[in-house]
Structures are given as C-alpha cells and as structure tokens.
Amino acid sequence: MASCLYECLCEAGLERYYPQFTALGLRRPANLSRLTMSDYPRLGVHHMQDRTRLFHLVQLVKTLQDGQGAEEEEEEDGSLPARGTPRRQLDFSTPSGHSTHADSVAPRRRPGQAGVPHSLRCPAKKEQTPLHRVTHSQGYNYGLPLSSARAGGRGPARVAAERIRVCVRKRPLRGGEERRGELDVVDAQDHESVLVHEKKEAVDLSQYTLQHVFYFDDVFGESCTNEDVYRKTAYPLIQHVFNGGKATCFAYGQTGAGKTHTMMGTARSPGLYALAARDLFARLGRPAPARGPLHLCISFFEIYCGQLYDLLDGRKRLFAREDGRHVVQIVGLREERVESVGTLLEVISWGSRERSRGASGVNADSSRSHAVIQIHLKDSTRRLVGRISFIDLAGSERAADTRDPDRQTKMEGAEINQSLLALKECIRALDQEHSHTPFRQSKLTQVLKDSFIGNSKTCMIANISPSHVATEHTLNTLRYAD
Numbered sequence: 001m002a003s004c005l006y007e008c009l010c011e012a013g014l015e016r017y018y019p020q021f022t023a024l025g026l027r028r029p030a031n032l033s034r035l036t037m038s039d040y041p042r043l044g045v046h047h048m049q050d051r052t053r054l055f056h057l058v059q060l061v062k063t064l065q066d067g068q069g070a071e072e073e074e075e076e077d078g079s080l081p082a083r084g085t086p087r088r089q090l091d092f093s094t095p096s097g098h099s100t101h102a103d104s105v106a107p108r109r110r111p112g113q114a115g116v117p118h119s120l121r122c123p124a125k126k127e128q129t130p131l132h133r134v135t136h137s138q139g140y141n142y143g144l145p146l147s148s149a150r151a152g153g154r155g156p157a158r159v160a161a162e163r164i165r166v167c168v169r170k171r172p173l174r175g176g177e178e179r180r181g182e183l184d185v186v187d188a189q190d191h192e193s194v195l196v197h198e199k200k201e202a203v204d205l206s207q208y209t210l211q212h213v214f215y216f217d218d219v220f221g222e223s224c225t226n227e228d229v230y231r232k233t234a235y236p237l238i239q240h241v242f243n244g245g246k247a248t249c250f251a252y253g254q255t256g257a258g259k260t261h262t263m264m265g266t267a268r269s270p271g272l273y274a275l276a277a278r279d280l281f282a283r284l285g286r287p288a289p290a291r292g293p294l295h296l297c298i299s300f301f302e303i304y305c306g307q308l309y310d311l312l313d314g315r316k317r318l319f320a321r322e323d324g325r326h327v328v329q330i331v332g333l334r335e336e337r338v339e340s341v342g343t344l345l346e347v348i349s350w351g352s353r354e355r356s357r358g359a360s361g362v363n364a365d366s367s368r369s370h371a372v373i374q375i376h377l378k379d380s381t382r383r384l385v386g387r388i389s390f391i392d393l394a395g396s397e398r399a400a401d402t403r404d405p406d407r408q409t410k411m412e413g414a415e416i417n418q419s420l421l422a423l424k425e426c427i428r429a430l431d432q433e434h435s436h437t438p439f440r441q442s443k444l445t446q447v448l449k450d451s452f453i454g455n456s457k458t459c460m461i462a463n464i465s466p467s468h469v470a471t472e473h474t475l476n477t478l479r480y481a482d
C-alpha cells in the first residue's frame with residue numbers, strides 16, 4: 001500500500017520526498033490530509049514550486065475526502081475507494097498487467113470522446129512488467145471543477161467559439177535518436193488523448209510501468225503536418241482578429257520538442273507564422289467597405305530575466321507601462337509594416353537571428369527567453385483593429401534550473417519558473433472565467449494582459465518529444481498543459 005502514496009507523490013512531481021514521508025509515518029494518500037504547511041520543512045519540502053504542489057495535493061485529498069465521507073478514510077485495509085477519492089484521479093491500482101481502473105473512470109471522459117484503445121502498446125511494454133494507469137483529464141486541474149466552457153459538442157462552430165484551446169503535438173523520433181536505440185514511449189493515436197508509458201522502479205527494486213493518460217482539446221501525432229496543426233489552432237483565431245479581437249498562440253515544451261518546427265516550419269512545410277500570414281493577407285485582399293483599407297504591422301521582442309528587448313531594433317531595452325485606460329503599452333517598440341507573406345517571414349527571420357546572436361551575449365541560449373511576435377491589423381489611421389501574438393516560450397526544462405549552482409542560471413530558471421506559473425494561472429483564470437486575472441505576477445503575463453481579458457482567444461500548443469530519455473520532461477509538459 002505504501003506504493004500508493006509513492007504514485008500519488010509521483011503524480012504531483014514530489015516523489016523524491018517519499019522517504020521523508022514514510023519516515024514520518026505517512027504511508028497512504030489519505031494521510032496527506034493531516035499535513036499542514038508547518039510540516040513541509042520536516043518533510044524537506046522547501047522549494048516554492050514543490051510547496052505549491054504539495055499544498056494543492058493536500059487540498060485535493062481533503063476535498064475528495066470531504067465529498068466521500070470520513071468513514072471511508074478509516075477502512076481497515078487502508079485501500080481507497082474507487083470513486084470520488086484521490087484514487088479516481090490518481091489511479092493507484094494494484095499491479096495487474098492491464099488497467100481496470102482507467103475503464104472505470106468513464107464519467108470523467110470528456111463529451112464526444114472515444115475511449116483510449118486497449119491496443120495502445122509501446123515497445124517498452126513487451127517485457128510484461130506490471131502496469132499501472134494514471135488518468136489525467138482536464139477536470140484534474142488540482143481538484144478544480146471542469147470549466148463549463150469545455151462542456152458540449154466539438155464541431156467547427158464550437159472550436160470557433162472557444163476562448164481557449166489546449167493542444168498537444170508529438171514529434172517523431174529523430175534519426176539520431178533511433179540510432180541510439182531510444183524508444184518511443186508516447187502514443188497519440190486518437191485526437192484527444194495522449195498515453196505516456198513510464199518505466200519505474202518500486203522501493204523493493206521491482207520494475208513496473210506507469211501509463212499516464214492525458215486528455216486535451218486536440219492531440220497531434222507524429223504523422224500530423226504543420227497544416228493539420230494550423231487548421232485546429234491558429235486558423236480559428238484569424239477570423240477573430242478580423243472581427244476586432246485579440247488572439248494569442250503559445251508554443252510550450254522542452255528544448256528540442258518541436259516548438260520551432262511548429263511555429264517557423266521549413267521551406268517544404270511552412271509553420272504557423274507563414275500559414276497565418278498567408279490567410280491574413282488573403283483576408284486583407286477581400287473588400288471590406290465598412291472598415292476601409294487595412295494593413296499589417298509586425299513587432300518582435302524577447303523577454304529575458306524580466307526585461308524586454310526589441311529584436312527588430314538592435315535588442316534595444318524596452319519598458320512596459322500601463323496607460324490611463326489600463327492598457328499595457330510597450331514604449332518604443334518598433335513595428336514594421338509588411339506587405340506580403342515573404343516580407344513578414346523575412347522580418348521574423350531577421351528578428352530570430354538577432355535573438356540567437358544575443359544568445360551568445362546577454363543570455364546563454366535562446367531557449368532561456370520568451371520570444372513574442374505580434375502581427376497587428378491596423379486601419380488607414382493606424383488605429384489597431386485586431387492583433388494576433390505568437391509566443392515561443394522558453395524551454396520548459398529551464399524552469400528546473402532554480403537548483404543549478406550557477407547564480408545566473410539559477411536566476412534565469414527562477415524567472416522562467418515564475419513566468420510559466422503565472423501564465424498557467426492566467427490561462428486557468430481565462431478558462432474558468434474568473435473575474436480576476438493575476439497577470440501582474442510576471443513580465444510575460446503583464447505584457448500579454450490583453451490576451452487574457454476582454455475580447456480575447458488563446459491557444460496553447462504543448463510540444464512533446466516521444467523519446468523515453470525525455471519522459472520526465474514530457475510528463476512535466478503534459479501536466480503543465482493539463
């Protein structure tokens with residue numbers, strides 16, 4: 001039964017503290033409800049992010065226990081009931097070689113969603129190691145309820161009406177990875193779920209496989225093209241921009257997981273920037289007498305360690321200020337007018353070169369900064385009509401650099417950690433239609449304030465690597481996006 005607590009801690013990314021938990025006599029997930037914050041130091045949980053995770057886990061256990069009634073907590077055999085407890089969300093089923101519990105959580109599947117095929121298998125599973133399945137869904141969300149906005153059908157009209165979409169893209173194994181014998185441990189076989197097979201070793205040194213299941217608005221497998229991804233992510237945002245709205249598309253994930261491939265693409269397979277530009281210019285060509293002629297401008301800046309740098313103006317330092325109408329303005333940000341897809345892509349390539357050139361100076365590499373490309377739709381008086389922003393976020397693995405001995409790396413990691421957490425909070429507030437959006441918690445969310453309020457739509461694309469070597473980062477990316 002001790003392994004239940006272990007898997008519960010794994011689920012929250014806190015497994016390294018397991019020995020301290022057992023040393024203090026905490027052996028079952030239900031015991032977590034007894035913890036208060038004053039116990040965290042005794043458990044060795046000092047790091048802010050881990051404290052937050054533990055706090056949420058304890059709240060989740062308490063909430064579910066409250067719902068279930070105290071008597072079940074006291075069950076003689078210490079087992080947790082099948083529904084309405086942490087077991088429902090954090091599946092701690094006993095080793096069985098097949099999952100029974102995932103099938104018992106059918107009510108948690110999202111509307112219109114097909115079940116995960118039983119045939120999903122990865123090479124790592126041939127060894128017949130015991131299998132546990134951990135089911136995540138968008139309702140997991142640290143015990144917060146499902147967004148009402150997510151309920152309902154999922155046709156094209158529904159996609160267009162959604163304020164936020166969260167999607168996952170898995171890239172194929174690269175040639176070099178295959179040659180090194182790396183295994184593909186990610187299944188993205190239907191369009192809404194991802195299955196990650198994680199090899200684990202129990203405290204008694206026996207091997208088992210944890211199957212993590214996550215559900216998203218869309219899941220793109222390795223055979224999906226940039227055009228497929230574009231159709232379901234940025235394309236619905238283009239119409240919104242022409243309707244006078246603000247739209248934002250984030251690319252999130254570990255370095256090397258495919259963010260640049262998705263956003264920038266290649267000559268043979270153009271990415272989201274080029275495909276969006278193609279449709280923006282096509283729309284501009286259509287007459288719209290009510291508005292008069294419209295044109296496009298582009299700006300490109302980077303956020304590194306809480307500072308803004310203009311990538312179209314020699315990395316000039318920029319400052320974000322709120323004006324009298326509480327609109328955040330980036331003072332002095334250079335905007336280039338663009339007349340064709342070709343010139344727009346040239347400007348982006350120019351800014352990207354500036355970003356990587358800066359990487360050898362101010363920041364050690366470009367994955368330590370967030371890059372923000374904004375395409376502004378303006379009328380003949382240069383008044384803003386609509387805007388679409390593409391954010392290539394810093395490599396998600398950088399957030400773990402807070403434990404690095406080098407001071408600069410540690411500071412960068414802390415900043416990235418803070419900004420990604422703030423972004424998650426803002427997206428959650430947007431999703432759950434909270435009246436307050438905590439956008440002041442980081443420079444990233446501050447400058448993107450208008451992406452979270454008013455007439456805005458957001459799309460998050462979490463990029464993941466299929467390799468078993470990257471399993472931990474892949475799970476972190478999926479948990480972040482979940």
Ligand SMILES: Nc1ncnc2c1ncn2[C@@H]1O[C@H](COP(=O)(O)OP(=O)(O)OP(=O)(O)O)[C@@H](O)[C@H]1O
Nearest residue numbers: 170171172254255256257258259260261262367395
């Ligand atoms: N969907 C895909 N299909 C084919 N190849 C891909 C795909 N996604 C990524 N790749 C390849 O994987 C490698 C790493 O991808 P990419 O550079 O886009 O990662 P990244 O997340 O942007 O990393 P970084 O943060 O270092 O820029 C590249 O060689 C890219 O061509």
